Amino acid sequence: MSLGNAGRIAACWAVLTVGGVYAFVLSKRSVESRRYESLRVRERMRKANHGDYDSSAADRRFDY
Secondary structure, three states: OOOOHHHHHHHHHHHHHHHHHHHHHHHHHHHHHHHHHHHHHHHHHHHHOOOOOOHHHHHOOOOO
């Protein structure tokens, strides 16, 4: 049985809708994974920034 014009249009809309939702889910996962990685790096940098520093090193000048 052949699909009519309305059936073809409905089938195309269904394919496009499913494809769009799938693309959105993949994009959201990618953004969340990058955000998580960025948060981990930021946390690691924040933890590495604690400690005592040699104050004489701050007086150095780099004149070339």
